[in-house]
Amino acid sequence: MDEQYKITVNAQETPVIEPGYTFGTVTEKISAIVLTRPASNGWFVGFGLAFMLTMMMLYAIGYLFVKGIGIWGVTIPIGWGFAIVNFVWWIGIGHAGTLISAILLLLRQSWRNSINRFAEAMTLFAVACAGIFPAIHVGRPWLAYWLFPYPSTMGVWPQFRSPLIWDVFAVSTYATISALFWFIGLIPDLATLRDRAAHPATRMIYGMLSMGWRGSARHWHRYETAYLLLAGLATPLVLSVHTVVSFDFAVGIVPGWHTTIFPPYFVAGAIYSGFAMVLMLAIPIRKIYGLEDFITERHLQNSAKVMLATGLIVAYGYGIEAFMGWYSGDRYDAFTLWNRLHGPYAVPYWSLLACNIFIPQVLWIRKLRTSPVALFFISGVILVGMWLERFIIVVVSLSRDFLTSSWGMYYPTRWDWMTYIGTIGMFLAAMFLFVRLLPMISIFEMRTLLPEAEVKE
Amino acid sequence: MPQIFHRSANTLSRATIFGAVFVAAALGWMAMEIQRSPYVTYAGVRKPQPVPFSHQHHVSGLGIDCRYCHTSVENSSFAGIPPTKTCMNCHSQIWTNAQLLEPVRASYRSGESLQWTRVNQLPDFVYFNHSIHVNKGVGCNTCHGPVDQMPLMYQQESLQMEWCLSCHRAPENNLRPRDQVFNMRYQQPTSSHPVAVDGQSYTDQFDLGAALVKKYNVRSVNDITSCNTCHR
Numbered sequence: 001m002d003e004q005y006k007i008t009v010n011a012q013e014t015p016v017i018e019p020g021y022t023f024g025t026v027t028e029k030i031s032a033i034v035l036t037r038p039a040s041n042g043w044f045v046g047f048g049l050a051f052m053l054t055m056m057m058l059y060a061i062g063y064l065f066v067k068g069i070g071i072w073g074v075t076i077p078i079g080w081g082f083a084i085v086n087f088v089w090w091i092g093i094g095h096a097g098t099l100i101s102a103i104l105l106l107l108r109q110s111w112r113n114s115i116n117r118f119a120e121a122m123t124l125f126a127v128a129c130a131g132i133f134p135a136i137h138v139g140r141p142w143l144a145y146w147l148f149p150y151p152s153t154m155g156v157w158p159q160f161r162s163p164l165i166w167d168v169f170a171v172s173t174y175a176t177i178s179a180l181f182w183f184i185g186l187i188p189d190l191a192t193l194r195d196r197a198a199h200p201a202t203r204m205i206y207g208m209l210s211m212g213w214r215g216s217a218r219h220w221h222r223y224e225t226a227y228l229l230l231a232g233l234a235t236p237l238v239l240s241v242h243t244v245v246s247f248d249f250a251v252g253i254v255p256g257w258h259t260t261i262f263p264p265y266f267v268a269g270a271i272y273s274g275f276a277m278v279l280m281l282a283i284p285i286r287k288i289y290g291l292e293d294f295i296t297e298r299h300l301q302n303s304a305k306v307m308l309a310t311g312l313i314v315a316y317g318y319g320i321e322a323f324m325g326w327y328s329g330d331r332y333d334a335f336t337l338w339n340r341l342h343g344p345y346a347v348p349y350w351s352l353l354a355c356n357i358f359i360p361q362v363l364w365i366r367k368l369r370t371s372p373v374a375l376f377f378i379s380g381v382i383l384v385g386m387w388l389e390r391f392i393i394v395v396v397s398l399s400r401d402f403l404t405s406s407w408g409m410y411y412p413t414r415w416d417w418m419t420y421i422g423t424i425g426m427f428l429a430a431m432f433l434f435v436r437l438l439p440m441i442s443i444f445e446m447r448t449l450l451p452e453a454e455v456k457e
Numbered sequence: 458m459p460q461i462f463h464r465s466a467n468t469l470s471r472a473t474i475f476g477a478v479f480v481a482a483a484l485g486w487m488a489m490e491i492q493r494s495p496y497v498t499y500a501g502v503r504k505p506q507p508v509p510f511s512h513q514h515h516v517s518g519l520g521i522d523c524r525y526c527h528t529s530v531e532n533s534s535f536a537g538i539p540p541t542k543t544c545m546n547c548h549s550q551i552w553t554n555a556q557l558l559e560p561v562r563a564s565y566r567s568g569e570s571l572q573w574t575r576v577n578q579l580p581d582f583v584y585f586n587h588s589i590h591v592n593k594g595v596g597c598n599t600c601h602g603p604v605d606q607m608p609l610m611y612q613q614e615s616l617q618m619e620w621c622l623s624c625h626r627a628p629e630n631n632l633r634p635r636d637q638v639f640n641m642r643y644q645q646p647t648s649s650h651p652v653a654v655d656g657q658s659y660t661d662q663f664d665l666g667a668a669l670v671k672k673y674n675v676r677s678v679n680d681i682t683s684c685n686t687c688h689r
Contacts, residue, residue: 150485153492155619194461207461211470 016111018293047432053425060418071415078398078410083137085390090130096274097123102234113445114294120182125430127175129423163247170244181230189439242270255332256397265317272310273386276379283372304369315357345396355385498615504574516605534586584689594632605641625681629666
């Protein structure tokens with residue numbers, strides 16, 4: 001670990017943790033947010049609002065169960081509306097958490113230590129939001145379990161050649177690994193909370209969750225092995241999950257879907273939007289809970305650089321799509337490009353280009369990369385842009401395919417919007433609970449970054 | 458600092474984590490079993506009827522052919538439920554005063570049909586045709602079971618889709634010569650009981666079935682397991 005620390009010092013940059021902290025003060029500062037700090041009025045207002053949005057989502061879904069899919073804007077030819085747009089968007093957002101926790105761990109990027117915990121929580125909640133959509137989109141949601149292969153009395157299995165069933169496996173594997181990874185990483189910190197909690201009930205709860213962790217050398221040894229193994233398992237998922245999601249489109253022959261660029265460009269887009277969400281969460285959290293010493297300018301800057309890089313990959317994807325529209329000589333591909341630029345959905349498409357490609361280029365300016373306010377807004381723009389990208393892919397391609405006689409338009413209804421905004425509420429409500437109930441920064445991993453942790457020979 | 462949990466918590470937690478796997482597996486297995494049990498399928502359940510009509514008595518006791526009552530089975534999707542007149546062909550002569558048969562006579566007098574309780578009920582989203590099965594050599598008792606041994610009618614099979622498919626995926630396992638379709642005592646060929654078709658003797662169901670598939674032009678497994686064969 002000391003080597004990582006040296007790298008930090010030698011970099012002559014803002015450190016990943018401000019000087020002056022000791023093992024004790026780090027532990028105290030992070031655990032106090034959960035254990036001793038009273039919930040502020042702001043927290044209650046924020047949680048209340050998010051909870052109300054969650055209720056709105058449940059109302060919209062309840063009404064959907066009563067009335068059926070007809071309350072949504074989906075119809076033929078656009079059978080995949082908001083539900084699929086939102087599903088892809090949420091799954092993509094989750095990817096940053098896995099990238100930060102697994103890939104950056106394997107690459108020994110110690111700056112990840114202060115943001116991996118809540119990035120992983122973000123992953124879990126985003127996957128939960130994403131998981132809602134396919135289930136309610138099947139039309140008869142009480143039969144959604146048909147998605148899973150099980151020995152049914154119908155004597156038939158799901159179509160294993162369809163990317164939709166690959167999706168079921170990809171997403172459920174992703175959710176399982178993310179939950180395990182998050183929980184195992186939490187165990188040493190839950191034990192810290194157990195040891196510091198004053199109330200017996202609190203001690204009991206954290207005690208049960210920490211599964212008898214005593215911090216012995218054997219525990220640490222097993223922990224490190226398990227964590228590394230899970231990181232190894234999670235790493236391919238960062239690439240595979242959104243690749244499989246992109247197959248939902250790429251395997252179809254609809255113009256605008258049927259391209260080989262989709263997997264890498266979906267993965268880059270996922271990480272792009274995920275880091276935007278990480279920043280949108282980290283910036284207010286570090287301000288409100290006074291964690292600027294732990295989530296420093298360095299973290300903001302690194303995240304901004306990741307966004308810049310992945311944003312350029314996404315831009316390359318758009319460029320190749322446009323190029324292939326011309327180069328393939330396929331009139332339908334060419335028309336798809338023309339239709340995006342000039343068709344009925346030109347406004348969303350130009351907004352998408354602005355949000356995902358043009359505006360984020362300001363991140364080349366160092367001053368903006370280190371400004372929390374600017375980053376917050378740019379991240380918001382990117383999230384909107386990535387949502388628009390999925391909207392363009394799903395809706396525009398379906399609205400005008402090969403036969404002009406089967407062209408159509410898609411108009412989302414208020415139930416579409418209520419469900420979508422409701423999932424944002426659910427996501428935020430879960431985040432609000434998370435920051436109050438669990439250590440949002442990994443205490444023990446932060447301790448390894450301190451000078452105290454340096455081994456003297 | 459005092460311990461929060463008693464030392465037994467160690468064993469308890471290990472046991473619950475280990476046990477959870479088995480509990481989850483058992484729950485899954487239970488769900489599968491319940492779904493296939495008579496509780497859901499009604500297989501083997503005798504349903505009350507307005508008159509306790511005994512197929513056993515009429516078929517094995519008296520030797521009446523299936524088609525005497527189920528007249529349309531060979532050329533219609535529906536096998537047919539006999540009108541009261543069919544009953545009265547005999548019962549105007551025998552058992553004319555039997556109390557048990559009073560509902561039959563009442564129906565004959567008033568002209569109102571007897572309201573039998575349906576036993577073999579397929580869902581409405583399934584298109585089923587008796588005539589095609591009978592004409593391709595599927596015996597009555599292949600699906601309906603030993604009706605000649607049923608004092609009160611019950612459904613023999615689960616009627617679940619996996620049961621339909623078990624035959625549609627391998628029809629040769631169940632086919633018999635057309636003239637044996639209504640034979641309730643038909644036995645599949647063995648070396649001691651060969652079955653003759655077109656002068657050739659078969660000692661094995663697989664050979665017989667394959668020959669009948671060809672002879673009766675049973676369509677390919679791909680065709681008869683296609684969704685729209687049954688869900689039209």
